[in-house]
Amino acid sequence: MxxxxxxxxxxxxxxxxxxxxxxxxxxxxxxxxxxxxxxxxxxxxxxxxxxxxxxxxxxxxxxxxxxxxxxxxxxxxxxxxxxxxGKDIWALARQVTVERKKREIEPILKVLGQMKNVEGEESEALEEFRQVTKDIEDFTIKVDNVLDKFYKSDKNWFLKLLMKM
Amino acid sequence: MxxxxxxxxxxxxxxxxxxxxxxxxxxxxxxxxxxxxxxxxxxxxxxxxxxxxxxxxxxxxxxxxxxxxxxxxxxxxxxxxxxxxGKDIWALARQVTVERKKREIEPILKVLGQMKNVEGEESEALEEFRQVTKDIEDFTIKVDNVLDKFYKSDKNWFLKLLMKM
DNA sequence: TTAAACTTTCAGTAAGTTTTGAAAGTTTAA
DNA sequence: TTAAACTTTCAAAACTTACTGAAAGTTTAA
CATH class of the missing domain: 1.10.10.10 (Winged helix-like DNA-binding domain superfamily/Winged helix DNA-binding domain)
Incomplete structure:
Protein backbone atom coordinates (compact mmCIF):
# COMPACT_ATOMS: atom_id res chain seq x y z
CA MET A 1 0.00 0.00 0.00
CA GLY A 86 -2.43 19.35 16.82
CA LYS A 87 -0.52 16.14 16.24
CA ASP A 88 -0.05 15.48 19.93
CA ILE A 89 -2.26 12.48 20.62
CA TRP A 90 -2.15 12.94 24.38
CA ALA A 91 -3.50 16.42 24.09
CA LEU A 92 -6.18 15.14 21.76
CA ALA A 93 -7.17 12.39 24.17
CA ARG A 94 -7.45 14.85 27.01
CA GLN A 95 -9.69 17.14 25.02
CA VAL A 96 -11.89 14.28 23.92
CA THR A 97 -12.14 13.21 27.56
CA VAL A 98 -13.63 16.53 28.58
CA GLU A 99 -16.28 16.31 25.89
CA ARG A 100 -17.24 12.75 26.63
CA LYS A 101 -17.44 13.50 30.32
CA LYS A 102 -19.79 16.34 29.52
CA ARG A 103 -21.98 14.13 27.38
CA GLU A 104 -21.85 10.81 29.15
CA ILE A 105 -21.11 11.37 32.81
CA GLU A 106 -22.56 14.69 33.84
CA PRO A 107 -26.13 13.93 32.71
CA ILE A 108 -26.09 10.70 34.73
CA LEU A 109 -25.10 12.56 37.86
CA LYS A 110 -27.84 15.06 37.28
CA VAL A 111 -30.53 12.39 37.01
CA LEU A 112 -29.22 10.50 40.03
CA GLY A 113 -29.20 13.70 42.03
CA GLN A 114 -32.89 14.10 41.36
CA MET A 115 -33.56 10.59 42.61
CA LYS A 116 -32.78 11.89 46.09
CA ASN A 117 -36.14 13.63 46.06
CA VAL A 118 -37.94 10.31 46.12
CA GLU A 119 -39.78 10.04 49.41
CA GLY A 120 -42.50 7.96 50.96
CA GLU A 121 -43.31 5.41 53.57
CA GLU A 122 -40.16 3.47 54.44
CA SER A 123 -40.33 0.06 52.86
CA GLU A 124 -38.02 -2.56 51.53
CA ALA A 125 -38.78 -1.45 47.99
CA LEU A 126 -37.85 2.14 48.75
CA GLU A 127 -34.73 1.03 50.54
CA GLU A 128 -33.64 -1.00 47.56
CA PHE A 129 -34.32 1.83 45.16
CA ARG A 130 -32.13 4.10 47.26
CA GLN A 131 -29.40 1.51 47.37
CA VAL A 132 -29.32 0.96 43.62
CA THR A 133 -29.34 4.63 42.74
CA LYS A 134 -26.71 5.38 45.35
CA ASP A 135 -24.45 2.60 44.07
CA ILE A 136 -24.66 3.98 40.56
CA GLU A 137 -24.00 7.47 41.80
CA ASP A 138 -20.97 6.44 43.84
CA PHE A 139 -19.51 4.59 40.93
CA THR A 140 -20.17 7.41 38.49
CA ILE A 141 -18.52 9.93 40.79
CA LYS A 142 -15.45 7.76 40.95
CA VAL A 143 -15.24 7.50 37.19
CA ASP A 144 -15.74 11.23 36.98
CA ASN A 145 -12.82 11.79 39.34
CA VAL A 146 -10.55 9.51 37.37
CA LEU A 147 -11.34 11.32 34.15
CA ASP A 148 -10.73 14.66 35.84
CA LYS A 149 -7.36 13.52 37.02
CA PHE A 150 -6.52 12.26 33.57
CA TYR A 151 -7.51 15.55 32.06
CA LYS A 152 -5.38 17.54 34.45
CA SER A 153 -2.44 15.21 34.20
CA ASP A 154 0.46 15.10 31.82
CA LYS A 155 1.68 12.19 29.82
CA ASN A 156 4.32 11.23 32.35
CA TRP A 157 1.89 11.01 35.20
CA PHE A 158 -0.23 8.65 33.19
CA LEU A 159 2.72 6.49 32.23
CA LYS A 160 3.81 6.27 35.84
CA LEU A 161 0.33 5.30 36.87
CA LEU A 162 0.41 2.52 34.32
CA MET A 163 3.59 1.23 35.92
CA LYS A 164 1.93 1.10 39.30
CA MET A 165 -0.93 -0.90 37.89
CA MET B 1 -41.65 12.55 44.33
CA GLY B 86 -27.55 -8.17 38.55
CA LYS B 87 -27.70 -5.25 40.94
CA ASP B 88 -23.95 -5.12 41.42
CA ILE B 89 -22.88 -1.95 39.67
CA TRP B 90 -19.22 -2.91 39.62
CA ALA B 91 -20.00 -6.11 37.81
CA LEU B 92 -22.16 -4.16 35.39
CA ALA B 93 -19.42 -1.63 34.72
CA ARG B 94 -16.94 -4.39 34.04
CA GLN B 95 -19.25 -6.06 31.55
CA VAL B 96 -19.96 -2.78 29.81
CA THR B 97 -16.21 -2.18 29.61
CA VAL B 98 -15.69 -5.38 27.65
CA GLU B 99 -18.34 -4.41 25.13
CA ARG B 100 -17.13 -0.88 24.68
CA LYS B 101 -13.59 -2.10 24.26
CA LYS B 102 -14.79 -4.42 21.56
CA ARG B 103 -16.65 -1.66 19.78
CA GLU B 104 -14.39 1.33 20.32
CA ILE B 105 -10.85 0.13 20.86
CA GLU B 106 -10.34 -3.06 18.93
CA PRO B 107 -11.38 -1.69 15.54
CA ILE B 108 -8.92 1.18 15.94
CA LEU B 109 -6.08 -1.21 16.59
CA LYS B 110 -7.06 -3.24 13.58
CA VAL B 111 -6.97 -0.22 11.26
CA LEU B 112 -3.71 1.02 12.72
CA GLY B 113 -2.20 -2.38 12.28
CA GLN B 114 -2.99 -2.22 8.58
CA MET B 115 -1.24 1.12 8.32
CA LYS B 116 2.04 -0.74 8.79
CA ASN B 117 1.67 -2.01 5.25
CA VAL B 118 2.19 1.48 3.88
CA GLU B 119 5.42 1.52 1.97
CA GLY B 120 7.22 3.66 -0.54
CA GLU B 121 10.17 5.90 -1.11
CA GLU B 122 11.36 7.28 2.22
CA SER B 123 10.27 10.87 2.54
CA GLU B 124 9.39 13.33 5.23
CA ALA B 125 5.72 12.83 4.45
CA LEU B 126 5.96 9.09 4.91
CA GLU B 127 7.96 9.53 8.07
CA GLU B 128 5.32 11.81 9.51
CA PHE B 129 2.52 9.45 8.58
CA ARG B 130 4.30 6.66 10.39
CA GLN B 131 4.86 8.83 13.42
CA VAL B 132 1.21 9.88 13.70
CA THR B 133 -0.19 6.40 13.25
CA LYS B 134 2.33 4.98 15.69
CA ASP B 135 1.49 7.59 18.32
CA ILE B 136 -2.17 6.76 18.05
CA GLU B 137 -1.45 3.08 18.23
CA ASP B 138 0.75 3.42 21.30
CA PHE B 139 -1.86 5.43 23.07
CA THR B 140 -4.66 3.10 22.13
CA ILE B 141 -2.74 0.09 23.36
CA LYS B 142 -2.24 1.80 26.69
CA VAL B 143 -5.93 2.54 27.04
CA ASP B 144 -6.66 -1.03 26.06
CA ASN B 145 -4.38 -2.28 28.80
CA VAL B 146 -5.98 -0.08 31.41
CA LEU B 147 -9.42 -1.34 30.47
CA ASP B 148 -8.21 -4.92 30.58
CA LYS B 149 -6.86 -4.40 34.05
CA PHE B 150 -10.09 -2.84 35.13
CA TYR B 151 -12.03 -5.75 33.75
CA LYS B 152 -9.90 -8.28 35.53
CA SER B 153 -9.80 -6.37 38.75
CA ASP B 154 -12.10 -6.34 41.71
CA LYS B 155 -13.67 -3.38 43.38
CA ASN B 156 -10.99 -3.12 46.05
CA TRP B 157 -8.18 -2.95 43.58
CA PHE B 158 -9.87 -0.08 41.85
CA LEU B 159 -10.52 1.77 45.09
CA LYS B 160 -6.89 1.38 46.10
CA LEU B 161 -5.77 2.66 42.75
CA LEU B 162 -7.94 5.72 43.26
CA MET B 163 -6.14 6.36 46.54
CA LYS B 164 -2.77 6.28 44.83
CA MET B 165 -3.95 8.80 42.31
C1' DT C 1 -19.02 53.51 0.33
C1' DT C 2 -19.25 49.37 -2.30
C1' DA C 3 -18.38 45.13 -4.30
C1' DA C 4 -15.69 41.06 -4.10
C1' DA C 5 -14.22 37.32 -1.22
C1' DC C 6 -15.27 34.74 2.03
C1' DT C 7 -18.23 32.35 6.08
C1' DT C 8 -22.51 30.96 8.22
C1' DT C 9 -27.23 29.57 8.40
C1' DC C 10 -31.18 26.80 7.61
C1' DA C 11 -35.15 24.57 5.23
C1' DG C 12 -35.59 20.71 2.64
C1' DT C 13 -33.82 16.15 1.52
C1' DA C 14 -31.32 12.00 2.17
C1' DA C 15 -29.41 8.43 4.90
C1' DG C 16 -29.37 5.68 8.82
C1' DT C 17 -31.48 3.57 12.83
C1' DT C 18 -35.11 1.78 15.60
C1' DT C 19 -39.65 -0.07 16.14
C1' DT C 20 -43.67 -2.53 14.91
C1' DG C 21 -46.55 -6.47 14.30
C1' DA C 22 -47.75 -10.26 11.81
C1' DA C 23 -45.91 -14.60 10.25
C1' DA C 24 -42.76 -18.35 10.94
C1' DG C 25 -40.44 -21.20 14.05
C1' DT C 26 -39.82 -23.86 18.34
C1' DT C 27 -40.85 -26.28 22.50
C1' DT C 28 -43.70 -28.65 25.71
C1' DA C 29 -47.11 -31.57 27.55
C1' DA C 30 -51.10 -34.17 26.93
C1' DT D 1 -48.56 -36.81 17.13
C1' DT D 2 -50.63 -32.36 17.64
C1' DA D 3 -52.04 -28.10 19.23
C1' DA D 4 -51.29 -24.58 22.53
C1' DA D 5 -47.90 -21.59 24.52
C1' DC D 6 -44.33 -19.32 23.80
C1' DT D 7 -40.05 -17.07 21.14
C1' DT D 8 -37.79 -15.30 17.05
C1' DT D 9 -37.50 -13.15 12.63
C1' DC D 10 -38.00 -9.67 9.22
C1' DA D 11 -40.05 -6.38 5.85
C1' DA D 12 -42.19 -2.18 6.10
C1' DA D 13 -43.10 2.18 8.67
C1' DA D 14 -41.75 5.69 11.86
C1' DC D 15 -38.42 8.27 13.75
C1' DT D 16 -33.91 10.44 14.21
C1' DT D 17 -29.83 12.42 12.63
C1' DA D 18 -26.75 14.23 9.08
C1' DC D 19 -26.02 16.63 4.67
C1' DT D 20 -26.85 19.72 0.86
C1' DG D 21 -26.75 23.98 -1.47
C1' DA D 22 -28.62 28.27 -2.15
C1' DA D 23 -29.41 32.51 0.27
C1' DA D 24 -28.09 35.63 3.87
C1' DG D 25 -24.52 37.61 6.47
C1' DT D 26 -19.86 39.41 7.33
C1' DT D 27 -15.34 41.22 6.44
C1' DT D 28 -11.82 43.43 3.81
C1' DA D 29 -9.59 46.50 0.80
C1' DA D 30 -9.79 49.71 -2.82
Missing amino acids: DLSEGKHQFIQAWGTLGTSWGINKAMAQIHAVLLLAEKPLSTEDIMEALQISRGNANMNVRNLMDWGIVNKVLVPGERKEYFAT | DLSEGKHQFIQAWGTLGTSWGINKAMAQIHAVLLLAEKPLSTEDIMEALQISRGNANMNVRNLMDWGIVNKVLVPGERKEYFAT
Whole structure:
Protein backbone atom coordinates (compact mmCIF):
# COMPACT_ATOMS: atom_id res chain seq x y z
CA MET A 1 0.00 0.00 0.00
CA ASP A 2 1.41 3.38 -0.88
CA LEU A 3 1.24 6.53 1.19
CA SER A 4 -1.71 8.17 -0.51
CA GLU A 5 -3.72 4.99 -0.37
CA GLY A 6 -2.81 4.57 3.28
CA LYS A 7 -3.95 8.09 4.06
CA HIS A 8 -7.16 7.50 2.19
CA GLN A 9 -7.88 4.32 4.09
CA PHE A 10 -7.05 5.90 7.39
CA ILE A 11 -9.41 8.79 6.74
CA GLN A 12 -12.24 6.47 5.78
CA ALA A 13 -11.65 4.26 8.79
CA TRP A 14 -11.40 7.17 11.20
CA GLY A 15 -14.80 8.32 10.01
CA THR A 16 -16.38 4.96 10.65
CA LEU A 17 -14.69 4.56 14.01
CA GLY A 18 -15.82 8.03 14.98
CA THR A 19 -19.43 6.98 14.77
CA SER A 20 -18.87 4.25 17.36
CA TRP A 21 -17.27 6.93 19.51
CA GLY A 22 -20.34 9.14 19.28
CA ILE A 23 -18.62 11.51 16.85
CA ASN A 24 -20.22 11.93 13.50
CA LYS A 25 -18.54 10.66 10.41
CA ALA A 26 -17.77 13.98 8.75
CA MET A 27 -16.37 15.40 11.96
CA ALA A 28 -14.05 12.46 12.47
CA GLN A 29 -12.98 12.46 8.83
CA ILE A 30 -12.17 16.15 8.85
CA HIS A 31 -10.05 15.55 11.89
CA ALA A 32 -8.24 12.73 10.12
CA VAL A 33 -7.62 14.85 7.03
CA LEU A 34 -6.12 17.62 9.13
CA LEU A 35 -4.09 15.17 11.14
CA LEU A 36 -2.47 13.79 8.02
CA ALA A 37 -2.15 17.08 6.17
CA GLU A 38 1.25 18.63 5.85
CA LYS A 39 -0.07 22.16 6.16
CA PRO A 40 -3.24 23.89 7.30
CA LEU A 41 -6.23 23.40 4.99
CA SER A 42 -9.02 25.71 3.91
CA THR A 43 -12.70 24.83 3.94
CA GLU A 44 -12.44 24.23 0.20
CA ASP A 45 -9.53 21.86 0.62
CA ILE A 46 -11.58 19.87 3.09
CA MET A 47 -14.66 19.89 0.86
CA GLU A 48 -12.60 18.55 -1.95
CA ALA A 49 -10.69 15.96 0.04
CA LEU A 50 -13.88 14.46 1.46
CA GLN A 51 -16.35 15.35 -1.27
CA ILE A 52 -18.73 17.02 1.15
CA SER A 53 -20.75 20.22 0.95
CA ARG A 54 -19.68 23.60 2.18
CA GLY A 55 -22.32 23.60 4.93
CA ASN A 56 -21.24 20.24 6.22
CA ALA A 57 -17.57 21.15 6.17
CA ASN A 58 -18.19 24.45 7.89
CA MET A 59 -20.42 23.04 10.61
CA ASN A 60 -18.09 20.20 11.51
CA VAL A 61 -14.96 22.32 11.47
CA ARG A 62 -16.73 24.61 13.88
CA ASN A 63 -17.65 21.64 16.06
CA LEU A 64 -14.05 20.50 16.11
CA MET A 65 -13.03 24.01 17.13
CA ASP A 66 -15.62 23.97 19.91
CA TRP A 67 -14.11 20.74 21.12
CA GLY A 68 -10.74 22.51 21.15
CA ILE A 69 -9.27 19.99 18.72
CA VAL A 70 -8.88 22.18 15.65
CA ASN A 71 -7.51 25.71 15.36
CA LYS A 72 -7.88 28.49 12.91
CA VAL A 73 -4.56 29.36 11.30
CA LEU A 74 -4.13 32.67 9.59
CA VAL A 75 -1.82 32.63 6.63
CA PRO A 76 -0.16 36.03 6.14
CA GLY A 77 -1.37 37.77 3.03
CA GLU A 78 -4.30 35.39 2.62
CA ARG A 79 -7.88 36.26 3.21
CA LYS A 80 -9.10 32.69 3.50
CA GLU A 81 -9.22 30.85 6.81
CA TYR A 82 -7.10 27.78 7.26
CA PHE A 83 -7.46 25.03 9.82
CA ALA A 84 -5.06 22.69 11.53
CA THR A 85 -5.10 20.12 14.29
CA GLY A 86 -2.43 19.35 16.82
CA LYS A 87 -0.52 16.14 16.24
CA ASP A 88 -0.05 15.48 19.93
CA ILE A 89 -2.26 12.48 20.62
CA TRP A 90 -2.15 12.94 24.38
CA ALA A 91 -3.50 16.42 24.09
CA LEU A 92 -6.18 15.14 21.76
CA ALA A 93 -7.17 12.39 24.17
CA ARG A 94 -7.45 14.85 27.01
CA GLN A 95 -9.69 17.14 25.02
CA VAL A 96 -11.89 14.28 23.92
CA THR A 97 -12.14 13.21 27.56
CA VAL A 98 -13.63 16.53 28.58
CA GLU A 99 -16.28 16.31 25.89
CA ARG A 100 -17.24 12.75 26.63
CA LYS A 101 -17.44 13.50 30.32
CA LYS A 102 -19.79 16.34 29.52
CA ARG A 103 -21.98 14.13 27.38
CA GLU A 104 -21.85 10.81 29.15
CA ILE A 105 -21.11 11.37 32.81
CA GLU A 106 -22.56 14.69 33.84
CA PRO A 107 -26.13 13.93 32.71
CA ILE A 108 -26.09 10.70 34.73
CA LEU A 109 -25.10 12.56 37.86
CA LYS A 110 -27.84 15.06 37.28
CA VAL A 111 -30.53 12.39 37.01
CA LEU A 112 -29.22 10.50 40.03
CA GLY A 113 -29.20 13.70 42.03
CA GLN A 114 -32.89 14.10 41.36
CA MET A 115 -33.56 10.59 42.61
CA LYS A 116 -32.78 11.89 46.09
CA ASN A 117 -36.14 13.63 46.06
CA VAL A 118 -37.94 10.31 46.12
CA GLU A 119 -39.78 10.04 49.41
CA GLY A 120 -42.50 7.96 50.96
CA GLU A 121 -43.31 5.41 53.57
CA GLU A 122 -40.16 3.47 54.44
CA SER A 123 -40.33 0.06 52.86
CA GLU A 124 -38.02 -2.56 51.53
CA ALA A 125 -38.78 -1.45 47.99
CA LEU A 126 -37.85 2.14 48.75
CA GLU A 127 -34.73 1.03 50.54
CA GLU A 128 -33.64 -1.00 47.56
CA PHE A 129 -34.32 1.83 45.16
CA ARG A 130 -32.13 4.10 47.26
CA GLN A 131 -29.40 1.51 47.37
CA VAL A 132 -29.32 0.96 43.62
CA THR A 133 -29.34 4.63 42.74
CA LYS A 134 -26.71 5.38 45.35
CA ASP A 135 -24.45 2.60 44.07
CA ILE A 136 -24.66 3.98 40.56
CA GLU A 137 -24.00 7.47 41.80
CA ASP A 138 -20.97 6.44 43.84
CA PHE A 139 -19.51 4.59 40.93
CA THR A 140 -20.17 7.41 38.49
CA ILE A 141 -18.52 9.93 40.79
CA LYS A 142 -15.45 7.76 40.95
CA VAL A 143 -15.24 7.50 37.19
CA ASP A 144 -15.74 11.23 36.98
CA ASN A 145 -12.82 11.79 39.34
CA VAL A 146 -10.55 9.51 37.37
CA LEU A 147 -11.34 11.32 34.15
CA ASP A 148 -10.73 14.66 35.84
CA LYS A 149 -7.36 13.52 37.02
CA PHE A 150 -6.52 12.26 33.57
CA TYR A 151 -7.51 15.55 32.06
CA LYS A 152 -5.38 17.54 34.45
CA SER A 153 -2.44 15.21 34.20
CA ASP A 154 0.46 15.10 31.82
CA LYS A 155 1.68 12.19 29.82
CA ASN A 156 4.32 11.23 32.35
CA TRP A 157 1.89 11.01 35.20
CA PHE A 158 -0.23 8.65 33.19
CA LEU A 159 2.72 6.49 32.23
CA LYS A 160 3.81 6.27 35.84
CA LEU A 161 0.33 5.30 36.87
CA LEU A 162 0.41 2.52 34.32
CA MET A 163 3.59 1.23 35.92
CA LYS A 164 1.93 1.10 39.30
CA MET A 165 -0.93 -0.90 37.89
CA MET B 1 -41.65 12.55 44.33
CA ASP B 2 -42.93 9.13 45.30
CA LEU B 3 -41.28 5.82 44.57
CA SER B 4 -43.24 4.84 41.50
CA GLU B 5 -42.75 8.25 39.97
CA GLY B 6 -39.05 8.06 40.80
CA LYS B 7 -38.73 4.69 39.12
CA HIS B 8 -40.58 5.95 36.10
CA GLN B 9 -38.31 8.96 35.77
CA PHE B 10 -35.22 6.88 36.25
CA ILE B 11 -36.29 4.46 33.52
CA GLN B 12 -37.00 7.30 31.10
CA ALA B 13 -33.71 9.00 31.89
CA TRP B 14 -31.69 5.81 31.64
CA GLY B 15 -33.08 5.34 28.14
CA THR B 16 -32.03 8.79 27.05
CA LEU B 17 -28.62 8.48 28.66
CA GLY B 18 -28.13 5.15 27.00
CA THR B 19 -28.25 6.73 23.59
CA SER B 20 -25.31 9.00 24.43
CA TRP B 21 -23.51 5.85 25.55
CA GLY B 22 -24.11 4.17 22.22
CA ILE B 23 -26.81 1.91 23.64
CA ASN B 24 -30.20 2.17 22.11
CA LYS B 25 -33.08 3.56 24.08
CA ALA B 26 -35.13 0.40 24.44
CA MET B 27 -32.10 -1.62 25.48
CA ALA B 28 -31.17 0.87 28.18
CA GLN B 29 -34.76 1.15 29.38
CA ILE B 30 -35.18 -2.58 29.63
CA HIS B 31 -32.05 -2.70 31.69
CA ALA B 32 -33.42 0.01 33.98
CA VAL B 33 -36.74 -1.78 34.39
CA LEU B 34 -34.98 -4.98 35.38
CA LEU B 35 -32.64 -3.12 37.68
CA LEU B 36 -35.54 -1.64 39.60
CA ALA B 37 -37.78 -4.69 39.48
CA GLU B 38 -38.24 -6.69 42.63
CA LYS B 39 -38.41 -9.97 40.79
CA PRO B 40 -37.56 -11.35 37.35
CA LEU B 41 -39.82 -10.12 34.55
CA SER B 42 -41.24 -11.83 31.49
CA THR B 43 -41.16 -10.41 27.97
CA GLU B 44 -44.79 -9.41 28.46
CA ASP B 45 -44.03 -7.58 31.68
CA ILE B 46 -41.35 -5.61 29.86
CA MET B 47 -43.61 -4.88 26.91
CA GLU B 48 -46.21 -3.55 29.25
CA ALA B 49 -43.88 -1.54 31.45
CA LEU B 50 -42.33 0.24 28.49
CA GLN B 51 -45.21 0.08 26.02
CA ILE B 52 -43.06 -1.47 23.34
CA SER B 53 -43.69 -4.24 20.84
CA ARG B 54 -42.87 -7.88 21.32
CA GLY B 55 -40.20 -7.80 18.62
CA ASN B 56 -38.48 -4.84 20.15
CA ALA B 57 -38.56 -6.31 23.63
CA ASN B 58 -37.29 -9.65 22.44
CA MET B 59 -34.46 -8.25 20.37
CA ASN B 60 -33.17 -5.97 23.07
CA VAL B 61 -33.42 -8.53 25.84
CA ARG B 62 -31.35 -10.79 23.64
CA ASN B 63 -28.83 -7.99 23.14
CA LEU B 64 -28.56 -7.46 26.87
CA MET B 65 -27.99 -11.17 27.31
CA ASP B 66 -25.26 -11.08 24.67
CA TRP B 67 -23.63 -8.30 26.63
CA GLY B 68 -23.78 -10.54 29.67
CA ILE B 69 -25.85 -8.02 31.59
CA VAL B 70 -29.16 -9.83 31.74
CA ASN B 71 -29.85 -13.46 32.57
CA LYS B 72 -32.65 -15.85 31.89
CA VAL B 73 -34.29 -17.00 35.06
CA LEU B 74 -36.41 -20.10 35.00
CA VAL B 75 -39.31 -20.11 37.40
CA PRO B 76 -40.20 -23.67 38.46
CA GLY B 77 -43.51 -24.78 37.10
CA GLU B 78 -43.66 -21.89 34.64
CA ARG B 79 -43.27 -22.26 30.95
CA LYS B 80 -42.53 -18.60 30.29
CA GLU B 81 -39.00 -17.20 30.39
CA TYR B 82 -38.14 -14.58 32.94
CA PHE B 83 -35.26 -12.13 32.91
CA ALA B 84 -33.23 -10.42 35.59
CA THR B 85 -30.17 -8.22 35.85
CA GLY B 86 -27.55 -8.17 38.55
CA LYS B 87 -27.70 -5.25 40.94
CA ASP B 88 -23.95 -5.12 41.42
CA ILE B 89 -22.88 -1.95 39.67
CA TRP B 90 -19.22 -2.91 39.62
CA ALA B 91 -20.00 -6.11 37.81
CA LEU B 92 -22.16 -4.16 35.39
CA ALA B 93 -19.42 -1.63 34.72
CA ARG B 94 -16.94 -4.39 34.04
CA GLN B 95 -19.25 -6.06 31.55
CA VAL B 96 -19.96 -2.78 29.81
CA THR B 97 -16.21 -2.18 29.61
CA VAL B 98 -15.69 -5.38 27.65
CA GLU B 99 -18.34 -4.41 25.13
CA ARG B 100 -17.13 -0.88 24.68
CA LYS B 101 -13.59 -2.10 24.26
CA LYS B 102 -14.79 -4.42 21.56
CA ARG B 103 -16.65 -1.66 19.78
CA GLU B 104 -14.39 1.33 20.32
CA ILE B 105 -10.85 0.13 20.86
CA GLU B 106 -10.34 -3.06 18.93
CA PRO B 107 -11.38 -1.69 15.54
CA ILE B 108 -8.92 1.18 15.94
CA LEU B 109 -6.08 -1.21 16.59
CA LYS B 110 -7.06 -3.24 13.58
CA VAL B 111 -6.97 -0.22 11.26
CA LEU B 112 -3.71 1.02 12.72
CA GLY B 113 -2.20 -2.38 12.28
CA GLN B 114 -2.99 -2.22 8.58
CA MET B 115 -1.24 1.12 8.32
CA LYS B 116 2.04 -0.74 8.79
CA ASN B 117 1.67 -2.01 5.25
CA VAL B 118 2.19 1.48 3.88
CA GLU B 119 5.42 1.52 1.97
CA GLY B 120 7.22 3.66 -0.54
CA GLU B 121 10.17 5.90 -1.11
CA GLU B 122 11.36 7.28 2.22
CA SER B 123 10.27 10.87 2.54
CA GLU B 124 9.39 13.33 5.23
CA ALA B 125 5.72 12.83 4.45
CA LEU B 126 5.96 9.09 4.91
CA GLU B 127 7.96 9.53 8.07
CA GLU B 128 5.32 11.81 9.51
CA PHE B 129 2.52 9.45 8.58
CA ARG B 130 4.30 6.66 10.39
CA GLN B 131 4.86 8.83 13.42
CA VAL B 132 1.21 9.88 13.70
CA THR B 133 -0.19 6.40 13.25
CA LYS B 134 2.33 4.98 15.69
CA ASP B 135 1.49 7.59 18.32
CA ILE B 136 -2.17 6.76 18.05
CA GLU B 137 -1.45 3.08 18.23
CA ASP B 138 0.75 3.42 21.30
CA PHE B 139 -1.86 5.43 23.07
CA THR B 140 -4.66 3.10 22.13
CA ILE B 141 -2.74 0.09 23.36
CA LYS B 142 -2.24 1.80 26.69
CA VAL B 143 -5.93 2.54 27.04
CA ASP B 144 -6.66 -1.03 26.06
CA ASN B 145 -4.38 -2.28 28.80
CA VAL B 146 -5.98 -0.08 31.41
CA LEU B 147 -9.42 -1.34 30.47
CA ASP B 148 -8.21 -4.92 30.58
CA LYS B 149 -6.86 -4.40 34.05
CA PHE B 150 -10.09 -2.84 35.13
CA TYR B 151 -12.03 -5.75 33.75
CA LYS B 152 -9.90 -8.28 35.53
CA SER B 153 -9.80 -6.37 38.75
CA ASP B 154 -12.10 -6.34 41.71
CA LYS B 155 -13.67 -3.38 43.38
CA ASN B 156 -10.99 -3.12 46.05
CA TRP B 157 -8.18 -2.95 43.58
CA PHE B 158 -9.87 -0.08 41.85
CA LEU B 159 -10.52 1.77 45.09
CA LYS B 160 -6.89 1.38 46.10
CA LEU B 161 -5.77 2.66 42.75
CA LEU B 162 -7.94 5.72 43.26
CA MET B 163 -6.14 6.36 46.54
CA LYS B 164 -2.77 6.28 44.83
CA MET B 165 -3.95 8.80 42.31
C1' DT C 1 -19.02 53.51 0.33
C1' DT C 2 -19.25 49.37 -2.30
C1' DA C 3 -18.38 45.13 -4.30
C1' DA C 4 -15.69 41.06 -4.10
C1' DA C 5 -14.22 37.32 -1.22
C1' DC C 6 -15.27 34.74 2.03
C1' DT C 7 -18.23 32.35 6.08
C1' DT C 8 -22.51 30.96 8.22
C1' DT C 9 -27.23 29.57 8.40
C1' DC C 10 -31.18 26.80 7.61
C1' DA C 11 -35.15 24.57 5.23
C1' DG C 12 -35.59 20.71 2.64
C1' DT C 13 -33.82 16.15 1.52
C1' DA C 14 -31.32 12.00 2.17
C1' DA C 15 -29.41 8.43 4.90
C1' DG C 16 -29.37 5.68 8.82
C1' DT C 17 -31.48 3.57 12.83
C1' DT C 18 -35.11 1.78 15.60
C1' DT C 19 -39.65 -0.07 16.14
C1' DT C 20 -43.67 -2.53 14.91
C1' DG C 21 -46.55 -6.47 14.30
C1' DA C 22 -47.75 -10.26 11.81
C1' DA C 23 -45.91 -14.60 10.25
C1' DA C 24 -42.76 -18.35 10.94
C1' DG C 25 -40.44 -21.20 14.05
C1' DT C 26 -39.82 -23.86 18.34
C1' DT C 27 -40.85 -26.28 22.50
C1' DT C 28 -43.70 -28.65 25.71
C1' DA C 29 -47.11 -31.57 27.55
C1' DA C 30 -51.10 -34.17 26.93
C1' DT D 1 -48.56 -36.81 17.13
C1' DT D 2 -50.63 -32.36 17.64
C1' DA D 3 -52.04 -28.10 19.23
C1' DA D 4 -51.29 -24.58 22.53
C1' DA D 5 -47.90 -21.59 24.52
C1' DC D 6 -44.33 -19.32 23.80
C1' DT D 7 -40.05 -17.07 21.14
C1' DT D 8 -37.79 -15.30 17.05
C1' DT D 9 -37.50 -13.15 12.63
C1' DC D 10 -38.00 -9.67 9.22
C1' DA D 11 -40.05 -6.38 5.85
C1' DA D 12 -42.19 -2.18 6.10
C1' DA D 13 -43.10 2.18 8.67
C1' DA D 14 -41.75 5.69 11.86
C1' DC D 15 -38.42 8.27 13.75
C1' DT D 16 -33.91 10.44 14.21
C1' DT D 17 -29.83 12.42 12.63
C1' DA D 18 -26.75 14.23 9.08
C1' DC D 19 -26.02 16.63 4.67
C1' DT D 20 -26.85 19.72 0.86
C1' DG D 21 -26.75 23.98 -1.47
C1' DA D 22 -28.62 28.27 -2.15
C1' DA D 23 -29.41 32.51 0.27
C1' DA D 24 -28.09 35.63 3.87
C1' DG D 25 -24.52 37.61 6.47
C1' DT D 26 -19.86 39.41 7.33
C1' DT D 27 -15.34 41.22 6.44
C1' DT D 28 -11.82 43.43 3.81
C1' DA D 29 -9.59 46.50 0.80
C1' DA D 30 -9.79 49.71 -2.82
